[in-house]
Amino acid sequence: MSLTELSAPEIAKSASVASRRLATLSEESRNNALTILHTALSENRDYILQANSRDVFSASQAAANGELNQSVLKRLDLSRPGKYEDMLQGILSVRSLEDPVGRLGMRTLLDDGLVLERVSCPLGVLLIIFEARPEVIANIAALSIKSANAAILKGGKESSESFTAIAEVISTALSKTDIPIPAIQLVKTRDAVSSLLAQDKLIDLVIPRGSNDLVRYVQENTKIPVLGHADGLCTAYIHLDANLETAVRVIVDSKTDYPAACNALETLLVHEKALDSILPSVAEALLAKGVSLRCDETSKAALTKSLPPAKAVLLQESSDGDYDTEFLDLVLAVKTVSSQASEVLAVESAITHINAHSSKHTDIIITSSKEIAETFMASVDSAGVYWNASTRFADGMRYGFGTEVGISTNKIHSRGPVGLEGLTIYKYLIKGDGHIAADYSGLPGGKEWKHKTLPITH
Amino acid sequence: MSLTELSAPEIAKSASVASRRLATLSEESRNNALTILHTALSENRDYILQANSRDVFSASQAAANGELNQSVLKRLDLSRPGKYEDMLQGILSVRSLEDPVGRLGMRTLLDDGLVLERVSCPLGVLLIIFEARPEVIANIAALSIKSANAAILKGGKESSESFTAIAEVISTALSKTDIPIPAIQLVKTRDAVSSLLAQDKLIDLVIPRGSNDLVRYVQENTKIPVLGHADGLCTAYIHLDANLETAVRVIVDSKTDYPAACNALETLLVHEKALDSILPSVAEALLAKGVSLRCDETSKAALTKSLPPAKAVLLQESSDGDYDTEFLDLVLAVKTVSSQASEVLAVESAITHINAHSSKHTDIIITSSKEIAETFMASVDSAGVYWNASTRFADGMRYGFGTEVGISTNKIHSRGPVGLEGLTIYKYLIKGDGHIAADYSGLPGGKEWKHKTLPITH
Structure with missing residues (x-):
C-alpha cells in the first residue's frame, strides 16, 4: 500500500x-x-x-x-x-x-x-x-x-x-x-x-x-466495466391466491426492515381480486409502521372502503413517477394489476410492469401457486427473483458468500450479490507436446479430436 | 425474424x-x-x-x-x-x-x-x-x-x-x-x-x-458490453531448453497454418542462449514457408552467422512498431530475450514483453521445464496460455465447445473462445414460505442461518 x-x-x-x-x-x-x-x-x-x-x-x-x-x-x-x-x-x-x-x-x-x-x-x-x-x-x-x-x-x-x-x-x-x-x-x-x-x-x-x-x-464516465448498481427499485406482486399472513409478513419486512437499503421494497403490485381480501391487512400493517402509501385510483378506492376512516385518510394518491422512484424511505407506491381475461394475463401484466420499471435488482411474488411463481421467476429479468420471501434477503452474507463486494445489476459477468468469485475470471491453459493445428485439418491421414471431459482434480 | x-x-x-x-x-x-x-x-x-x-x-x-x-x-x-x-x-x-x-x-x-x-x-x-x-x-x-x-x-x-x-x-x-x-x-x-x-x-x-x-x-462507440477482440497479437517464447523439433513444428504451425487468423503468431521471443541452438532451424523452416523475419539486432546477427548466405540475405531488421503489429500475413517479428543474471529473469522478461505488447489473446511458451512453463502460464495475462502447443488451437470448435460466438479478449464475463455459455448469465431464485429478514437479525431468540450446500439435481 x-x-x-x-x-x-x-x-x-x-x-x-x-x-x-x-x-x-x-x-x-x-x-x-x-x-x-x-x-x-x-x-x-x-x-x-x-x-x-x-x-x-x-x-x-x-x-x-x-x-x-x-x-x-x-x-x-x-x-x-x-x-x-x-x-x-x-x-x-x-x-x-x-x-x-x-x-x-x-x-x-x-x-x-x-x-x-x-x-x-x-x-x-x-x-x-x-x-x-x-x-x-x-x-x-x-x-x-x-x-x-x-x-x-x-x-x-x-x-x-x-x-x-x-x-x-x-x-x-x-x-x-x-x-x-x-x-x-x-x-x-x-x-x-x-x-x-x-x-x-x-x-x-x-x-x-x-x-x-x-x-x-x-x-x-468510463469504458471500464463497472460493478454495482445505481438503483435498487424492488417490487413485490401479490397474486390473488396469496396467503394473507405471508403477504403481510413479507411485505412489511421488505419495506420496513431497513428502508434505506437497496434491497428495500419500493413498489407493490396487487392483483385486483386481492384488493379487498389481502391488501387491507397489508396496508394496515404498513400504516402502523408509519409507511406512506401512494396508491393508484383503484387500490385507493378499495382501501378507502375497507380501512377505518382514521386510517383511510392517510392514503395518498400516486403519480406516474412514483413507480420509477427509489424512495429509500417509509414510502411505498401501490398499483393495481388488472386480471382482464385470465390469471395468466394478470401475472403477465405484473411481469411487464416490473421489467419496464424495476432496476433489475430484486423482485418478489406472493402466491400459493407453484405454476404462477415459476412463470414469474422465469420472466422477471432481475438479479434476484423470490417467491414468498422478503426482498431483504438480497445480500452476500445472507446468501452465504462470506463477504460481499457489492450487488450487481449488470447483465454480464456477475449478477446479484457478488462475492470473491466476481473478482476473478478464467484463462485457458493448454499443455501439449509439440501439437500443431495442421494435424487436425480433417484431411485424410490427419488426427481426430478426442474432446473427452476429464475429471476435475486438484 | x-x-x-x-x-x-x-x-x-x-x-x-x-x-x-x-x-x-x-x-x-x-x-x-x-x-x-x-x-x-x-x-x-x-x-x-x-x-x-x-x-x-x-x-x-x-x-x-x-x-x-x-x-x-x-x-x-x-x-x-x-x-x-x-x-x-x-x-x-x-x-x-x-x-x-x-x-x-x-x-x-x-x-x-x-x-x-x-x-x-x-x-x-x-x-x-x-x-x-x-x-x-x-x-x-x-x-x-x-x-x-x-x-x-x-x-x-x-x-x-x-x-x-x-x-x-x-x-x-x-x-x-x-x-x-x-x-x-x-x-x-x-x-x-x-x-x-x-x-x-x-x-x-x-x-x-x-x-x-x-x-x-x-x-x-457504445456503453453496451462488447464481446470480441479487435486484435490478435499472439506471441511465442522459446526458452533455452526448448526441444528443437517441438520449437520448429509449433512455431511454423502457429505462423503459417492460417496467417490471416486472429490466433496466428505475430511475435517470436527467443532466449539469447537459444539463438544459435534453436532459432536457426526455426528460421530456416519459416523462410522455407515464405515468412519474412523482422529481427532485432542480436537475433539478426546470430542468424546471419548460422544461416547460409542465400537465406541470411532474406532477414530484415525490425522496428519498434513491429512488436505491436498484427501482420495477419507471412511476417514475423523476432526479438531476443536477454538471460541476464538467471533463467528466471529471462522468462520474466519474456512475460513482461508479452503483458505489455500482446493483445491478451493467446501466447505460448516452448520449454522442457515444467517449472518455467508454470511460471509463464500463471503470469501471462491472456485468454489462452499454452505450453508446447500451437497458438492455432485457440478456437471454440477445437476446444470442443461445439460452436463459437467469437473469441473474447475481455477480462470480464467470457474470455477466450466463447460458446453458448457466454450468451447466458444467471439469476438467483429464492423459494420461501413467508420468510423475513428481521428474523435473522442476530438478536436473541432470532433464527440462525443454515447455509448448507445442497446437491445440484435436475
Whole structure:
C-alpha cells in the first residue's frame, strides 16, 4: 500500500505490473499478508482512531453549518461501538474463505498428450471509488489481496485523515509481506477520478461504493466495466391466491426492515381480486409502521372502503413517477394489476410492469401457486427473483458468500450479490507436446479430436 | 425474424419485450424452431442463392473497379462449395448442444424452507453487427434461439440482397414456431448502427463480427458490453531448453497454418542462449514457408552467422512498431530475450514483453521445464496460455465447445473462445414460505442461518 503522488497513467501502469506478480503468489503468501495486515490494524487502533476523530471533528463542523449530511458523519465515525472490531474481524473472515484463484472449472482431453484446462485467475487491477466509510479501505485491501488483484483506492475528502493513517499502517505492514508495494495504492488527489476512469486499457473493473449519484457518475464516465448498481427499485406482486399472513409478513419486512437499503421494497403490485381480501391487512400493517402509501385510483378506492376512516385518510394518491422512484424511505407506491381475461394475463401484466420499471435488482411474488411463481421467476429479468420471501434477503452474507463486494445489476459477468468469485475470471491453459493445428485439418491421414471431459482434480 | 423499418429505440424496445417471452420457452420449443428454420433454409436454397448472386455480381463490379477488397467478395459468396451446407449443418449442430438455459449452478439451504438457487438464463438482447458473410445471419439466429436471447442483426451493405432473402425465409419459418416475431430482427438502414449502439438500457451485449476496424469502432462507440477482440497479437517464447523439433513444428504451425487468423503468431521471443541452438532451424523452416523475419539486432546477427548466405540475405531488421503489429500475413517479428543474471529473469522478461505488447489473446511458451512453463502460464495475462502447443488451437470448435460466438479478449464475463455459455448469465431464485429478514437479525431468540450446500439435481 502506498499513498501515491503519481499521475493516473503511472498509477494504473504500476498497479498493472504489480498485479501480474500478485497473480503468481501462493494462497499461503496471500493469507499470511492478511494476518500481518490484521495485526497491524489491531496494534495501531489508537493512532487510526485519532486520525479518524480529526475527520469527524471537521465533518461535525461542516454538518453544523449544513454543508454535510448527518448520515455521512455517521458513516465516517470509526469509533462507533463495534465498528473497528467489525473491520478487523472482516479481514479474518476474508482470510478464511476458500481461495478463489486457481480453481479448475473445466478439463478436456483434446487429444493424446494435449490437455485443455480452464483455471480461475484474478481480473488484474480494480479501481475502488468510495465516499465516507473509512473501513472500506481495509475491507477492499483484504478482498484484493485474497483474490490476488491489485487495487487502486480513491477515497472521499471527508475521510482523508483516516485514509492517510490507515494507508500508512497498511503500507508498513505489507512491506513485510510478499505483496508488491504498488499492488495497493491510495489516491488522494482530488481530480484523479476522471483521469483514472480513462485508464480502460490498464484497469479491469471499477467498483464504486457510495451514493447512487457516485455510481451513476462512474457508469457514465468510463469504458471500464463497472460493478454495482445505481438503483435498487424492488417490487413485490401479490397474486390473488396469496396467503394473507405471508403477504403481510413479507411485505412489511421488505419495506420496513431497513428502508434505506437497496434491497428495500419500493413498489407493490396487487392483483385486483386481492384488493379487498389481502391488501387491507397489508396496508394496515404498513400504516402502523408509519409507511406512506401512494396508491393508484383503484387500490385507493378499495382501501378507502375497507380501512377505518382514521386510517383511510392517510392514503395518498400516486403519480406516474412514483413507480420509477427509489424512495429509500417509509414510502411505498401501490398499483393495481388488472386480471382482464385470465390469471395468466394478470401475472403477465405484473411481469411487464416490473421489467419496464424495476432496476433489475430484486423482485418478489406472493402466491400459493407453484405454476404462477415459476412463470414469474422465469420472466422477471432481475438479479434476484423470490417467491414468498422478503426482498431483504438480497445480500452476500445472507446468501452465504462470506463477504460481499457489492450487488450487481449488470447483465454480464456477475449478477446479484457478488462475492470473491466476481473478482476473478478464467484463462485457458493448454499443455501439449509439440501439437500443431495442421494435424487436425480433417484431411485424410490427419488426427481426430478426442474432446473427452476429464475429471476435475486438484 | 422481421426486416424492420422501426427506429433504433423501437427496435431495441420490441426486442427487449420479446426477449422476456423467449426466456420462458421450453428447450423443446426452441429446438423445434431450429428444425423448422433448418428446413426452410434448405427448401429455399435456390431463392437465397439467386439473391446472393446479385450481391456477388454488384460486388464483383465494385472489386473490378478497385472499390472493394477481393477477400470481401470471397466472404460474400454463398455458392462456394460446401458453404451453404455448412450453414445448414451449423443449425443442426447448435440444436444438438446441451441447453444453456436453466442450468443450476448453486443450491443452498439458507434455512428450513428457504432455498437459494442460482440458475443460468439468457442475457436478454444481443446486437450483432457483421460485414460481408451472409451465413452469419443463420448462425446467429440459431445461437440466439438456442440460448433464448433476442437478437438484432445489422448486416453490411454488400450483402443486402442475401440478407433480405434470408430474413424473409427465416421470418416465414419462425412465424410457424413459438418464437415471438420481434425476437430476431434484421436492420438494414445504413445509419442505424450508432443509434443502436446508444440503446445501452435495452441491449445487453454487442457482438461485432468483422474486421478489426469494425470491432474497434464498436468498442469505442457504445456503453453496451462488447464481446470480441479487435486484435490478435499472439506471441511465442522459446526458452533455452526448448526441444528443437517441438520449437520448429509449433512455431511454423502457429505462423503459417492460417496467417490471416486472429490466433496466428505475430511475435517470436527467443532466449539469447537459444539463438544459435534453436532459432536457426526455426528460421530456416519459416523462410522455407515464405515468412519474412523482422529481427532485432542480436537475433539478426546470430542468424546471419548460422544461416547460409542465400537465406541470411532474406532477414530484415525490425522496428519498434513491429512488436505491436498484427501482420495477419507471412511476417514475423523476432526479438531476443536477454538471460541476464538467471533463467528466471529471462522468462520474466519474456512475460513482461508479452503483458505489455500482446493483445491478451493467446501466447505460448516452448520449454522442457515444467517449472518455467508454470511460471509463464500463471503470469501471462491472456485468454489462452499454452505450453508446447500451437497458438492455432485457440478456437471454440477445437476446444470442443461445439460452436463459437467469437473469441473474447475481455477480462470480464467470457474470455477466450466463447460458446453458448457466454450468451447466458444467471439469476438467483429464492423459494420461501413467508420468510423475513428481521428474523435473522442476530438478536436473541432470532433464527440462525443454515447455509448448507445442497446437491445440484435436475
